[in-house]
């Protein structure tokens with residue numbers, strides 16, 4: 036009955052940190068309200084605000100709840116800005132587990148003694164977090180000598196059942212929160228827990244992380260801005276990930292960076308450029324860009340670590356971002372509204388003026404400062420808030436992007452308070468828009484469709500013939516006939532165009 040013990044601990048924590056007061060007046064059922072009011076009050080932490088007490092309670096409940104708090108901190112639309120900024124302070128500091136256990140995990144994963152897998156394996160981890168810890172080692176060269184220095188991430192052995200149990204309780208709690216509390220529906224607990232469930236399961240599979248790292252590495256091969264550790268797939272499993280060891284300075288250690296002669300302004304600009312390259316060129320972005328995961332190499336390039344969470348964007352998402360950002364920076368709220376209607380982002384019967392006015396109300400105050408100081412992340416957040424009021428379901432990858440954008444901006448401005456985000460980002464947006472329009476885009480799209488054309492073209496004469504004879508048989512109506520001829524002519528013109536473009 037482990038879950039019952041855990042459940043009791045959760046209930047006790049809610050009471051101890053005075054969170055019951057937070058629920059005061061929220062219960063729908065009068066009998067339950069009465070029952071709650073009979074409980075003795077915990078006075079332990081009452082001097083703190085509700086948000087602080089919630090943070091303390093999550094810390095008390097351990098790493099999984101800390102992670103839930105971190106996820107909630109990225110949803111100010113759900114929990115409100117005060118809670119979001121308090122929960123952002125949560126850090127998952129967890130004592131390391133024994134090196135012997137890590138070795139046993141690795142040996143189990145590869146079915147060999149550790150000395151046969153790595154040339155040497157440091158028993159003491161160099162870092163530990165809630166889900167995994169990292170050890171240092173060397174691989175073997177072919178001749179048995181010391182090879183590549185590597186970092187090995189090993190999953191906590193006992194973490195999966197703990198996570199599953201906590202998640203089951205969270206799913207259950209979310210259902211009841213929605214049923215019993217007045218604000219239950221608005222807080223969307225089931226949606227939040229579902230999102231959290233996916234996030235945790237992604238982090239629990241190190242093969243998933245290894246594949247993400249490898250894809251990002253390929254996209255930034257020989258980049259002058261970013262280094263991604265090489266993944267050694269032969270030494271990876273669901274519980275163990277082996278990657279190239281990266282030497283660098285944590286990005287938050289600006290003193291050392293300056294002492295090493297790193298140009299912080301350039302670094303700040305690189306951060307934004309890397310992000311927009313990931314978004315608009317690759318449609319694949321590292322979505323866990325907190326300072327603990329970013330190092331700087333001595334040559335001034337970024338080093339990315341921790342690839343458990345990534346976001347993927349399709350052409351539709353990119354268009355949404357480019358069109359809206361460009362319209363925003365021209366303060367063209369009407370364009371924001373019409374783009375939303377034309378593209379079907381909001382229900383078709385939405386009135387453009389109403390949407391325009393709502394967007395203006397939340398965004399105009401942001402623009403009440405120089406363009407160079409505007410936050411893209413904040414604009415996007417406000418846009419999402421407004422869209423939700425117009426019944427738009429914001430896709431999770433866009434929420435992830437917005438959160439990452441806030442991180443990138445925070446980081447960039449820490450390195451260079453005068454960083455002009457707009458000037459750095461605009462070329463990426465304009466370039467993407469140009470690529471999507473005009474002849475070049477048409478040519479590229481036609482090229483993409485080439486394999487299909489190869490199938491369609493040979494059968495075209497037969498199809499034209501069919502249409503013509505069909506029209507002779509059945510179309511008595513002159514207008515209908517004319518339309519069919521027009522269609523055929525347009526197909527022929529299109530084919531000619533393709534040949535000209537692809538010549």
Ligand SMILES: Nc1ncnc2c1ncn2[C@@H]1O[C@H](COP(=O)(O)OP(=O)(O)OP(=O)(O)O)[C@@H](O)[C@H]1O
Pocket residue numbers: 127161162163164165166167168169186188264278279280281282327328340341342343
């Ligand atoms: N390839 C590497 N080379 C050198 N050090 C590394 C490497 N990978 C990870 N580390 C070290 O291990 C630490 C933890 O790694 P990582 O962030 O991937 O683990 P995590 O368990 O996902 O942690 P968290 O959940 O806190 O983000 C890093 O901050 C870094 O110090």
